[in-house]
Amino acid sequence: MTTVAAYAAPAAKAPLERTTIERRAVRENDVLIDIKFAGICHSDIHQVREGWGEAIFPMVPGHEIAGVVTEVGPGVTRFAVGDRVGVGCMVDSCRTCENCRAGLEQYCTRGNTMTYNAVGKDGEPTYGGYAQTIVVDEDFVVRIPEGIGLDEAAPLLCAGITTYSPLKHWNAGPGKKVAVLGMGGLGHMAVKIAHALGAEVTVLSQSLRKKDDGLRLGADHYYATSDPKTFEELAGTFDLIVSTVSAPLDFGAYLALLRTDGALVNVGAPEEPVSLNLFSVIGGRKTLAGSSIGGIRETQEMLDFCAERGLGSEIEVISADRINEAYERVLAGDVRYRFVIDTSTI
Ligand SMILES: [Zn+2]
């Protein structure tokens, strides 16, 4: 075991503070990573505040981890000391179920092990990326290609894959009209990736405040959802809507923006159940769906794609003593578009 510095929430809703945690000794198939940057994801805040149910404390959040390998176990074959690597939302899964065998570890039928706020197969709690190091089985480590900075790559490990996976699954590409609902951490990556995939991209945001950014990042059109005319004008338009919004939505109103056979896919998760009149999906054979991050293989594919196209995240790098302030700013929508912690300041 090694003692390392970290930022943790000691209890639900408590501010994060500097502390130390134990990292396990490197096992046969483990990689020890010197963390350089860790993104702040909205779901870190949900979990610290127990918005998604009871959580494990102390909690070291962080599942957008970018760093450099400093030690490998004797059985490691894919990584060497000095490699630039990333870790996302999972650090283990059963590896034998149908989904794990298909590279869909995020849907492991026995439940995967989340990077933090979970208990590993060894019975120990997992701690995330707001820390100096992390030890992870090599099967859950991905390579960050040269040509993309570790700081702008960190958010790809959650925000990038969470949007890339549904865009690919629902065939965003040339000839497809894709709407991105919400222009935040997830939304701005969805715009970049959908545009790079060749789709015609529309941002649906509460206001036109971020319109210039949206168009610069690759959107073709930008509409305010606070304007009722938007819903008249865009009725029956989209093949795919990716909703990154975690606040309650009028799903009926958004389903009406889909063409026949269109899909509204949720990657944001409101804390409360939603209600829906099912005629919204019956008319037009529409799909209301969800999607969770992506498998390890697809995460590597996404990183390679983003590096090739120069698609880093738009970031604001902060020192660790500003994490609590950053949380408040995320909740206020005051970040363009992802906070990334410089973990050398922990
Ligand atoms: Zn996340």
Ligand SMILES: [Zn+2]
């Ligand atoms: Zn499994």
